[in-house]
Amino acid sequence: MTPVLVILIPLTGAFLLPLLQFLSRKIIVLVVCLAGGLSFLGNIWGACSGWLRPTVHLAGGWPAHIGIALIHDPLSSPFLLLAALGFGSVLICSFDRTEKFSWRFHVLLFLSWAAVNGILSTGDLFNLYVFYEIFSVSAYLLVAFSTMEWQAIEAGFKYLVFGTVGAMFFLFGTTYLFLFTGYLNMARISEALMSEPGLPVFIPAACFFIALSIKTGAFPSHFWLPDAHSSAKSLVSALLSGVLVMVSIYVFIRLFSVVFIVLKPLVFPLMLGTGSLSLLTGHLMALRQDDIKRLLAYSTVAHLGYILIGLGCASAAGFNAAIYHAFNHMAAKMGLFLTAGILASHAGTRKISELSGLGWDLPFVSILFVLFTAVLVGVPPLNGFMSKWYITLACVERNQAIPALLIILGTVISSGYYLRIIRRLFSGKGTQGTSKDRGATWYVVTLMGVLCILLSLLPLFPVFTDTLHILGNWIMDISMYKDLVMIP
C-alpha cells in the first residue's frame, strides 16, 4: 500500500460517480459505500504503516528534489486516522433517511477526502498548495451545498474570499522559498535554509503565517469561520469543525517544524500569542450567541486557540498534547454538531431560547449532548480534561504563565455558556412527545460518544504516553524526516 493509493481511492470514487448518475440509486449507494469503505481502510492502513515504518513513495520514480515525494510518517499518521474517523462518520450520516443527498454531495465529500489525504501525505510545498486548493474549493462548496438558503451562499462567498487571499499568501511564501533555495521539497528547503541569513527566511515565514492563520481561522482573521461553520448543514459543520480545521493545524506543524526550523524562537511564541487571543475571542463571542450552531462554531475558534497554544510551547509535550486535543475536539465537536442538528431539526429552530424541554423529548441525544459538552469543558475524568491538563503542563514547563491561566479561564467561561444550553434543554416539560426515530446520525452520535469514552480511557495505559513520546520526538527531531526524504 503506497501513499499514492490513499489519495487515489477517494479521488477515483469522485471521478466515477458522474458516470453512474442515471443508474438506479441503489447502485450509486453501493459504489459510494464501496469507495468510502476502501478509502477508510486505506487511511487506516496508511496510518498504521506510517506509524510503524515511515514510507516514502516517489511519484514517477524521480528523486524527491526533482519530482514529488509522498511520505507517511508518525506525524501524518494520527491525522490520517482522524480524517478516516471524521469522513467515515460523515459518510454514514449522509445516508440518514431524513435528508436525501444527491450524488454530487458525495463527489464533493470524496474530493475533499482525497485532498485531505494529499495534504497529509505530500512532502512537496507546491503539491501541498495544490491539494490545499482542492480542499478549500470543496470546503467552500460543502458550506454552500444547501443552495436554497441564503445564509449558506453568503457564508460560502465570504469563506471563498478569505480562503483565496490566504491561498495567495501561501503561494507568495512558496515562491519566495523557491527563489531563495531553488527547491520545493520541504526537507531540502529546510536543509538549504539552515545556512541562510535572517531576512530571507523571515518574509516567507510571515507569508505562511498569515496564510495559515487565515485558512485555519485563528484570531485576527477568524470572521469567516463562525459564518461558514454555522450556515452549513450540520453534518458538513461537523466535518468542517472536526476534521478540516485540524488539517490546517497539521500544515502549521509540518511547515513550522520542518521548513522554518531556523525561526523556531521567533515563530512559536507568536503562535502562542495567536492561540491565546483566539481562545479568548472564541469563548467571549460564544458567550453572546443565541444560535446554537454559531455558538459551537465560536467554540471551535476557542479550541483552535488551545491547540495553537499547545503547538506554541514548541516542546514534545506541547505537540503531543495538541494532537491529543485535536482528537478529543474532533470526537466531541462532531458529536455536538450532529446532536445540535438533531435537536434543532426536532425543535424547528436553532435559537437556544426556544429549545426548552427538548431534553425530556430526546433523552438519549440530550445525554450525549451533555457528555460532549462535558468533554469540551474539561470535566475531570474525561479526555477533554486530560488534554487541557497536558497543554497546561506543557505551558508551565516552558514558563508560560499567561496562556496557562487563560486555559483555566476559558474552562470557566465555556462551562458558563454550555450550562446555559443544558439548563434550557432540561427546563420545562417536553411538549412534542418522545421520538423513537433512529436514523444513521443517531448511530454516528453514539459512536462518537463511545469514542470519547475510549479516548478518556487511553491515558490510563502507560503505553499511550510512550506512544505519544514517539510522536513528540519525531516532530522535535526533524533529522529523521530529512533522512527519510533525502535518499539520493
Add this chain to the structure above:
Amino acid sequence: MNPALTGFIFLLLIATAVSACLMKDILSSVIALSVFGVLLSIVFSILQAPDVALTQAVINSGMITSIFLVAYSQTMKVRSGEDNTRVIKTYYPFRTDEMVILFICIGLGFFLWKGIVPMGFSSLSGDAANHYINFAGVETGASNIVAAVLFDYRGFDTLGEIAVIFTTVTGISILFEGSRYHRSSSGLSFIVRRSMAFVIPLIILYASSIVLMGHLSPGGGFQGGTVLATASICFCVVYGSSFEAARIHPWIKETLESTGCLFFAGLGLIGLCTGAGFLANGAAGFPLGTQGTFISGGSIPLLNMAVGMKVGAGLSSLFYSMVKILEAPFEGIPGEVE
C-alpha cells in the same frame, strides 16, 4: 528587448490594472481586466514563457472574461427591486477607513518588496532546474521542457489541478441546480452564423493541434481544452443558447469529463503497477520515441489528450450551467436589507 519599451509595457500594465479598479462602470472594469490579461500574456512572452503566455491569453483573458460577462448579464436580468449593479462611487477624496486600507496595502507592498531585495533580483536556478534543462529530452523524450515537468516530473500536481477544475465544475452545477435553459434567443444574424460555420471548424482544428503537439511546442491539454470550450461558447453566442444544449446533453459532457480524469488516473496506475512509481513515463515502459518527432514523449501525449478532453468538456459545461436562468431563486427571506 529594449528596456524603455519594456518599461512602457509594464507601465501600461499597471495603468490598466489601476483603471480596472477605478472605473465607475463594472462592465468597463471587466473590459479593462481583459485588456490587462492580454497585456500580461504579452509580458509573459517577453519573459520567455510562451507556454504561460498561451495559457494566460486563452484562460484568463478569454474564458474568464466571458464568464464575467455571463455573470454580469445574469445579474442585470433580474430587474425587480433595487439594482445596485452600477453603484457609482467617487474615489476622491478617500474616506478615512480607505486611507487606512491604503496604508496597509502600501505597507504590504513594501514588505513583499523587502523579501526580494536581499536576493539582488537574480534567480537561483537550483538543482531541479538544471536537471530538467539537461536531462528532460533524454529522460522523457519531449521537446517542450515545461510539458515534461508538468506531465512527467511533477505529474502529480497536474492530477491535483484536474481535480480542482473537476471540483469547480461540480460545484457550479450544484450552485445552479434547479435552473433551466433560456430558449428564447435565436442567436445572431445570418451573416454571422454563416461565417462562424466557416470559422468554428478551424478553431476546433487549432484546439486539437495544440493538444496533440503539446509535447513538441508550447501548448498542451489545458490550453487546447480551453480553446475547445471557447468553440462551444461561440455556439452559444452565435446560434443561441439552446443550440448546443439541444444537441449535446450535459450528461455527455460530464461523462467525457469523468472519462478524461479516469484516463489520467489510469495512465498513472500503469506506472504504479510496473513498480516504477505513480505516473512514471519511461521507467514504466512507455516508448519514448525519437525526441522531436510527433510520436515521442511516452505517456505525455496521452496525458495531454486526457487533460484536453477533461478541460474542454468541463469548462464548456461550466459555462452552460452559468448561462441557465435561475428559477425559484431562493426560499425564505434574505437578510433584512437596511
Add this chain to the structure above:
Amino acid sequence: MNGPVVRLISFSLMTLGVFFSLASAIGIVRFPDVYTRLHAGTKALTGGALFILFGAALQCGSWQAAAKILLIAGFFLVTNPIATHAIARACYRHGILPEPAHLDHYGKTLKRRDLK
C-alpha cells in the same frame, strides 16, 4: 530572404500599419457616436494589424512561419468584420440610433419583419 529591399518593404508596411493603428485610436476618441467609433476601431485591425502582419511575414526567415502569419491575417480578415457587424446590429437593436441619421433601411426591414 533578408535583403535590404525586402527589409525596406517590410518596414514601410509596418509603418503604414502603425499609422493606421494610431489613426483608429484617435478616431475612437474623437468620433461622436457608436457607429462611427466602430468604423474607426475596425481600421485598427483590417488596416493596422494586417499591414504589420504582412511586414512580419516578409521578415521571418522560413516559409512555414510566413504561412502561419498569413493564416493569422486571413483569420483576422474573416472574424473582424463579423464582430463589428454583430456589435453594430446589437447596438441598433438596443435602440441606439446614429446621430444624424437620414436613411434607416435596417429599421424599415425590421419593421416589415415584425409586421409579418
Add this chain to the structure above:
Amino acid sequence: MTMSSMSFAAAIIIFCTGFFTLLTGRNLFRMVIGISLMEGALLLFIITVGYVPGGVPPLLPLKGLPVNPLPHAFTLTTIVIGASHIALALAFVVRIHSSYKTLDVEKIRGLRE
C-alpha cells in the same frame, strides 16, 4: 533598472492595487475583479522568479541559456486554479444577487450581527 526588478515592482504594485480593491470595493463584482488582479500579479511574480537575463524559452533544441522551466509549470497550475477560484466566485455572486437583489456589500449583511 533591470528587467527582473521592473517586473517584480510591477507585480507587487498590481497585487497591492488588487488587494485595495478587494478591501474597499462596495460592489461584489469589484471584489472579484480585485481577486482577479491579485492572481494576475502573482503569476507575473512567479514567472519573474524563473527569468534569466538573455534567456531563451525552454524548448529543445536549446538555442542558448534557457530560463528556469519550473516556475512555468507552477504558473500553468496557478492559472488554472485561479481561474476556477474566479469562476466559483462569480457563480456565488450570481446566486447572492438572486436572493438579495443587490450587489452592494453594505446591504448584504444577513450574517452580520
